[in-house]
Amino acid sequence: MMESESQSLRDSSAPMGVGEASLEELVGYLREKRPELRERWAARISQANLLGVMSEDEIFSEVTAVYDNYVDALETGSVETLQAYARDLSDRIIRRGVETHEVLGIVLLLRDVLARELFVRYQSDPDQLGRVLDIYEPAANRVAVTVGVSFVEQRERIIREQQAAIRELSTPVLQVRDRLLILPIIGGLDSQRARQLTQQLLSAIRESRARMVVIDITGVGMIDLTVANHLVQTVEAARLMGARAIITGLSSEVAQTLVDLGVDLSMMQTVGDLQGGLEEAERLLGYTVIRVEDRSGASER
Amino acid sequence: MSVAILKQGDHLIASIQSALRDHEVLELRDELADRVGRLRARGIVIDVTALDVIDSFVARSLRTIALTAKLRGAETVIVGIQPEVAVAMVQFRLNLEPLHTALDLEEGLELLTSLTEQPPLRP
Numbered sequence: 020m021m022e023s024e025s026q027s028l029r030d031s032s033a034p035m036g037v038g039e040a041s042l043e044e045l046v047g048y049l050r051e052k053r054p055e056l057r058e059r060w061a062a063r064i065s066q067a068n069l070l071g072v073m074s075e076d077e078i079f080s081e082v083t084a085v086y087d088n089y090v091d092a093l094e095t096g097s098v099e100t101l102q103a104y105a106r107d108l109s110d111r112i113i114r115r116g117v118e119t120h121e122v123l124g125i126v127l128l129l130r131d132v133l134a135r136e137l138f139v140r141y142q143s144d145p146d147q148l149g150r151v152l153d154i155y156e157p158a159a160n161r162v163a164v165t166v167g168v169s170f171v172e173q174r175e176r177i178i179r180e181q182q183a184a185i186r187e188l189s190t191p192v193l194q195v196r197d198r199l200l201i202l203p204i205i206g207g208l209d210s211q212r213a214r215q216l217t218q219q220l221l222s223a224i225r226e227s228r229a230r231m232v233v234i235d236i237t238g239v240g241m242i243d244l245t246v247a248n249h250l251v252q253t254v255e256a257a258r259l260m261g262a263r264a265i266i267t268g269l270s271s272e273v274a275q276t277l278v279d280l281g282v283d284l285s286m287m288q289t290v291g292d293l294q295g296g297l298e299e300a301e302r303l304l305g306y307t308v309i310r311v312e313d314r315s316g317a318s319e320r
Numbered sequence: 321m322s323v324a325i326l327k328q329g330d331h332l333i334a335s336i337q338s339a340l341r342d343h344e345v346l347e348l349r350d351e352l353a354d355r356v357g358r359l360r361a362r363g364i365v366i367d368v369t370a371l372d373v374i375d376s377f378v379a380r381s382l383r384t385i386a387l388t389a390k391l392r393g394a395e396t397v398i399v400g401i402q403p404e405v406a407v408a409m410v411q412f413r414l415n416l417e418p419l420h421t422a423l424d425l426e427e428g429l430e431l432l433t434s435l436t437e438q439p440p441l442r443p
Binding site for chain 1: 405406409415421431
């Protein structure tokens, strides 16, 4: 499938000279039949239950625009305008939950609608039909590939943006007291995120002149050797900058994994939960927290 | 040598101004060991803020300085390791154990004071 498609793509430039006249005729014909074919295509889309999230009117106006762009691309052989339009369209429909199979399905439907029309028109003249299809097929395939690829690329771009946003959001370094930071880690840790996290933490230590850092990993489900080593390195790097780190919230699975992996944890101070970690850090910084009601009792002692 | 060694009370402050050649590191080591005894210093702060790189030789020398000074009765604190330098050192396993480290000069002096503070004799 892939092979035959790329084959026809490569051939797209070859028969151009032979069939200039045919191409002109083809494009002229498609323009002439525009209202009818557009209608038929829209009907096929609704029949196939594609684009469920869009209304009939919306589908029809997009169909018109795509149809015109499609015929233009057939005529000029240049897909740039179509590509730009496809990107813009993808951007709009991805956010509404349109799936890849729908987009591909729609473009292939248009190809089928047009191809069938050509068969009907030239059925009495197989030679002419052959020549028209020689021009039509590679160009149509190229257009289909362009639209599909634009959609997927656009989708990947959005996914990348969202990943970056999640990464930014999920590693805040928070100051809870003077000289005391907490770093709640939520979600999976990969090497890249661990590195980024170390950098964020170290610059936060420098900015806020922190002496203690509580790193809470309650939200980390699993941990592997690389990540464990990153964690140890983060703690050591913090120490080199004069800050002590306490790790809290190791789940039993994580603790088990760390022991099984034989990670050297002699450097790391760990406390069961975030509350315990904060209390320990406060104690080391010389803070005592006393309930207001108990204060009179405490001072009497 | 591009290291200024200042005396501040009981403490010596060695402020490294630029990247050091190997022989300068050795000079610093000898100079500090000498002065600790001569000036009866109780603590040393080595400020490495200006260093963009701390390689294994410098790291080992810092360790040697600290251990030597300890034998002569002084604690050593390394201050001003930059975040990027810290990350690089950890990756190369230069963790400076068992040295004391602090964020900057001020913190370092504070830490030294607490390290060298002698508890008052109780009757």
